[in-house]
Amino acid sequence: QGDVDAMGLGIRITLVSIANTHPPVQGEVAVAFQQQLNAVQEAANMVLTAQTEADELLSQVAGTAERAREIDAAIQRLEALEGDLGRAQADDIDADTLAHLLEQAEHQRLEVEQMLATTGGSAAVRIYGARAFRWDHLLAEQGQRALFEAHYEAYRHAPDYYLFALYHDAFLEVLPRVRMVVVPEGVESPLVRIDIKEALGLGRFFAPRD
Secondary structure, three states, X not given: OHHHHHOOOOOOOOOOOOOOOOOOOOHHHHHHHHHHHHHHHHHHHHHHHHHHHHHHHHHHXXXXXXXXXXXXHHHHHHXXXXXHHHHHHHHOOOHHHHHHHHHHHHHHHHHHHHXXXXXXXXXXXXXXXXXXXXXXXXXXXXXXXXXXXXHHHHHHHOHHHHHHHHHHHHHHHHHHHOOOOOOOOOOOOOOOOOOHHHHHOOHHHHOOOO
């Protein structure tokens, strides 16, 4: 505008616009421009692919990507509250503030557990599997403890009878698998006839060869 006024043209410039631009189609500048354009497009495609894969993974874990993000936000709030609680305990603050933080952390923990329990996807499957595993092992251990306590009480009240019962049970368990010969009392030189092949399990050694 200054140059126009200096020349005395009587023109006022109100707008300058560029309708279209295009880089050179040949030479080093054209190659560099195309490489930059390809890099920008490739980066955008990578970001889009990563977002799609993230949404698919979140959907597999929690049923939907939105639900997974809600759970993640709730877990982050719980971690923040637990951090505040740990710092408060270290600073030895007053009991009322500490109790309030404890209540908030417990409320947030219950919220996270409820969200995890009601969500879909592989997370729910793993949670229910872990709970079933815990209850199975807990019940098994409780059963073992109850059995041990019952054995101990039986031994404490009648130790001789308890030991005899164990001996009797062991005898009945082993007896069907062994050969036993009963000899009357007073017999000095009993004559016992047995099949050595059956007694020693040597039947295959005495089998006739082809």
